[in-house]
Amino acid sequence: MQDVERLINAHRHSSFHRNELLASESCGCFYCLDVYAPAEIVDWVDEDQCALCAKCGIDSVIGSNSGFPITREFLAEMSEYWFQSSVVSTYAREAL
16 A cells, blocks of 8 residues: 555544544554553544544544554654645545
């Protein structure tokens, strides 16, 4: 899988993911890059199905049950693509 496709697929696990997230051993935020236990999440949006980061409050949380690595390195890749890349602006307008 190409890197961009991998990041797009991973992003699909960052919303409407409550069951997957709560079944995960760990989760991480690809905005603030913090890794923590899903039990630390207290705020949910989108009909209580999308987690807000327990550390920064952004809805950019992904859990280990997603099949993607919950490491600072992977979260940094996600952050680069989704928050710092000019590509995301074009992609977001067209595909999301």
